[in-house]
Amino acid sequence: MAAGTGSRMSFFTRICAGWLIVIVLGAIFADLIPGLKDPNYQGFLFGDGATNERPSWNHLMGTDNNSRDILARIVYGARVSLVVSMTAVVMGSVFGGFFGALVGFVRGKTDATIMAAVDVILAFPGLVLLLTVVTLLGRRDLMVIAAVVGFLSIPPYTRVARATALAVSRREFVMAARAIGTRKRTILFREIIPNCLPTLMAFALVNAAVIILLEGALAFLGLSVEPPTASWGNMVNAARVDLTINVWPAIWPSLALVFTVYSLNNVGDHLRRSKAVRSAAL
Amino acid sequence: MLPFIAKRLVRLVATLLAVSFLTFLLVNLLPGDAINALIPIDAQQDREFVEQVREEWGLNDPMIVRYGRWLGDAVQGNFGDSIVTSRTVSSEITHRLPVTAELMIVTVLFSVMLAIPLGVMAAYREGSRVDQVISGMAQLFLSIPGFVAGLLMIYIFAMKLGWLPATGWNRFSNGLLDNLKTVILPALSLALIEIAVYTRVVRSDVMNTLQENYVLSARAKGLGNRYILFRHCLRPSSLTLITVVGLNIGTLLGGTVVVEFLFAMPGLGKRLLDAIFQRDFMMVQGITVLIATIYVLVNTAVDLIYMVVDPRIRKAD
Numbered sequence: 111m112a113a114g115t116g117s118r119m120s121f122f123t124r125i126c127a128g129w130l131i132v133i134v135l136g137a138i139f140a141d142l143i144p145g146l147k148d149p150n151y152q153g154f155l156f157g158d159g160a161t162n163e164r165p166s167w168n169h170l171m172g173t174d175n176n177s178r179d180i181l182a183r184i185v186y187g188a189r190v191s192l193v194v195s196m197t198a199v200v201m202g203s204v205f206g207g208f209f210g211a212l213v214g215f216v217r218g219k220t221d222a223t224i225m226a227a228v229d230v231i232l233a234f235p236g237l238v239l240l241l242t243v244v245t246l247l248g249r250r251d252l253m254v255i256a257a258v259v260g261f262l263s264i265p266p267y268t269r270v271a272r273a274t275a276l277a278v279s280r281r282e283f284v285m286a287a288r289a290i291g292t293r294k295r296t297i298l299f300r301e302i303i304p305n306c307l308p309t310l311m312a313f314a315l316v317n318a319a320v321i322i323l324l325e326g327a328l329a330f331l332g333l334s335v336e337p338p339t340a341s342w343g344n345m346v347n348a349a350r351v352d353l354t355i356n357v358w359p360a361i362w363p364s365l366a367l368v369f370t371v372y373s374l375n376n377v378g379d380h381l382r383r384s385k386a387v388r389s390a391a392l
Numbered sequence: 393m394l395p396f397i398a399k400r401l402v403r404l405v406a407t408l409l410a411v412s413f414l415t416f417l418l419v420n421l422l423p424g425d426a427i428n429a430l431i432p433i434d435a436q437q438d439r440e441f442v443e444q445v446r447e448e449w450g451l452n453d454p455m456i457v458r459y460g461r462w463l464g465d466a467v468q469g470n471f472g473d474s475i476v477t478s479r480t481v482s483s484e485i486t487h488r489l490p491v492t493a494e495l496m497i498v499t500v501l502f503s504v505m506l507a508i509p510l511g512v513m514a515a516y517r518e519g520s521r522v523d524q525v526i527s528g529m530a531q532l533f534l535s536i537p538g539f540v541a542g543l544l545m546i547y548i549f550a551m552k553l554g555w556l557p558a559t560g561w562n563r564f565s566n567g568l569l570d571n572l573k574t575v576i577l578p579a580l581s582l583a584l585i586e587i588a589v590y591t592r593v594v595r596s597d598v599m600n601t602l603q604e605n606y607v608l609s610a611r612a613k614g615l616g617n618r619y620i621l622f623r624h625c626l627r628p629s630s631l632t633l634i635t636v637v638g639l640n641i642g643t644l645l646g647g648t649v650v651v652e653f654l655f656a657m658p659g660l661g662k663r664l665l666d667a668i669f670q671r672d673f674m675m676v677q678g679i680t681v682l683i684a685t686i687y688v689l690v691n692t693a694v695d696l697i698y699m700v701v702d703p704r705i706r707k708a709d
Contacts, residue, residue, distance in 0.1 A: 230410040233688050234680070237646025238664070242680055245668040246418060323537045327650045330539045331665060346539060350654075353547055360547075364540040372535035379531070 123380045126373035133370055137188035147179035149186040150338045162356040174345065174359040175352045183340035184366050190334065190341035191370065194256045195321040199314045201260035202267035207303070207310050209264070210271025215279050215302045216294070225272065228265040236262070237327060244333050252335050255328075259321060270313050274306040281305075315378035319371045326367050342367045397696065404692045411684045412466070416459045419677045462677075471678035476670045481678035484663060491561060491659035492648050494571075498579040499644065500637060503586035508633075510587075511594025512621050518599055526591065533588035538647045542581035542654045549577060559656040578655045582647045586640065593636045597629035631698060638694030642687050 119127065140146065147169070153159030154177035163173040171180035213221040231239070243258050244250065278284065279302065287297050328334040329343025337344060342363040349359035436442050446452050453461075465472065471481035514526040550558035556577055562570040601607065602625060610620050649661030656662070660679055667675035 226406075226410075229407060230414060233407055233411045234684050235642035235645040235687055237643075237649060238680060238683050241649065241665070241668060242415075242418060242676060246676075319535070326537055327539060327646070330537075330650060331653055333668075343539070346543065350543060353543070354551060357547055360543055364543070367537065368532075368535050368540060371537075372532060375531060375534055 119380060123376055126376040129369060129373045130377065133188050133366075134192060136185050137192045140185045140189065143185065146185060147182040149178060149182040149340050151178060153177045153179075162352055162359065164356070165358065171362045172356070172358050174349060175355075176348075180345075180359055180362050183345055184342070184363055187340040187342045187345060187363065188366070188370075190252060190255075190329070190339065191322045191325055191367075193252055194259050194325045194334075195318040197256035197260040198263040198321045199318050202263035202317065203310050203314055206264040206267025206269075207271045207306065210268040210273075211275040211303045211306050212298065213268075214272035214275025215298055221272075224268065228268050231262070231265045232269070237324060240324060240328060241331070241333060244328065250334065250336050252339070255325070255334055259325065263317065263321065266317065267310065267313070271306050271310060274309045275302050278302050278305045312378060312382045315374055315381060319374035319378070322367070322371055322374070396699065400692060400695060404688060407688055408685055409463075411688065412463060412681045413459060415677055415680050415684070416462060417455075419673050420455055420458075466681070471681075472674040474667070474672050474675045476667070476672045476675070481674055484675065485660065485678060485682060488658055488660045488663050490564070491657055492652070492661060494564070494575060495578055495582070495648055495651070495657070495659060496641075496644055498575050499582045499586060502579060503583045503590055504633070504637070506583075507587050507590030508594055508626070511591045512598055512626065514591070514595045515598035515602065515625075516617075516621060523595075527595070530588040530591045530595075533584040536584050538581045538585070538650050539654055541584050542578065542651055545577050545581055546654075559654075561655075561657045561659075574655075574657075578651045578657060581654075582644065582651055585647070586644065589636060589640060590633060593632055594626075594629055597632050598625045601625045601628055635694055635698060638690050641690045645683050645687060 136143070153173065154161055159169070159173060159177050161173060161175050161177040163169055163177070165172045169179050169181065171184070174180055174183065209224055213224050240259065240262060243262070244255065247254060247258065284297060284301050287301055292300075325334055325341070326343035326346075329341040330347045332344065332347060334343060335341055337348075345363040346360050346367075349357075349363075353360060451458075462472070469482055471485070473480050474484060477484070510526050510530075514523040517523050546558045549556050556573055560574060562574045564571045598621070607620060607624055610624050615624075645661075648659060649665060651657070652659040652662040653665055660683070664676065664679040664683075666672075667679065
């Protein structure tokens, strides 16, 4: 990633970045991984394995209380987390980034109107709004969840982009561009937006972590994608009932969730630090 | 300063109005007809009767009229009736709010009490092993969602060790100790992320303050380290901490929904979740508006406190 050139990644940050790459590749190419089981195959129905099996060579992480292979469900569950967080990041940075940069640059009435709308949406605690919208919509396939989460991610990005655009608008090169009579639209696309991007990208990584946690919580409450589709949150919820029999079905998806969020935060922190170095050098 | 406060209050009222209208819109535009809650579906053959009930409950009026009516009642403390339990929404709320409030207060107090010494220690020994451990721990805690922490703690403290009950709630009136026993685990599972956030804030703030000239002069006077850290450094940092606590109330409110669900606590969050599953629209609307109101009020209060304490903000705005 180009933004990472500011300082060297520590060994630990490299492991985190590596894990993120593994998760992304695993989620994309899940169907092609040799030996990976079908995540919805309930072995015990066909006399093939039992429920809540301990880890073995056949099932590396054991089986859950429906005797499905946990490793496979974690790999496929990553898809849900990734699709939802990617949609949020893309929708947030494209729409939120554009609106924010626009109103931070032109100010005036447009600014007041858009920011008032943003404030209203941000006045709802994220999870509560998400919960209400998702349930009232009534349909809960992956695309609906991703779209709702994505739409609700626009306001925070708008705020970040606006704050950055406000600062950028006061810089000398923008002043210079105005002085030589450059058209406003050109200034917006050539000067303002490119200079907001690094901040937005650092925010996007941390935000992706937040979204994964949100989706996890939603799934844990039984309000994300419908079963039997695996997601890390609903795996933890399903395992909750049989905690006394076997704790592993709850541990594995929790570990996957925590380590992914941790890696995003860690790499995000690294990018922010290296960006701080860069902007200090200007 | 007064005009500023007045401006803030006007904005507060405007935001609350917009928030309640948006909730109303959400709850009403989306699928589901309130008539189904009033008359059983198989009793809806009699068109005339249905129409009469619709008229009686004002379901045929344009939405803006219905919103006006709801708002008029709401400002008088009447949020309508739950269509499932047929109790009033406000009585359910007053019954359940104390549980959620206690959970949040215990969480915030506990996290702040832990985060301040940790943050100060990390800042004072910046870059040392101590700092590395504290900062690393904060980063880890930041990545552990409430339901994972809660489930793990239920497994360890309730199932394996048997020290605390796994689920349920003892009201304050049942005795302080029993009450505390049921609030510890939920509060701890919410606290992890809060501790992480606050520790980071205190650390970076104190680190900045330690560079100030007045700290240098305090050192030159020969004041003790502890005195400087907690008297000179912490005071300006406490402002930032207040703001962050205020801003985090939203996340915390969301977190209580999850934790109350996991620990089967009779709080607002659990009730909201139940109402959502039962499609109890009046209840959903009441609780959502209430939660948003608390959030907006807390944030406005934080802004005002901040402004009263730090004169620089007043000038800047």
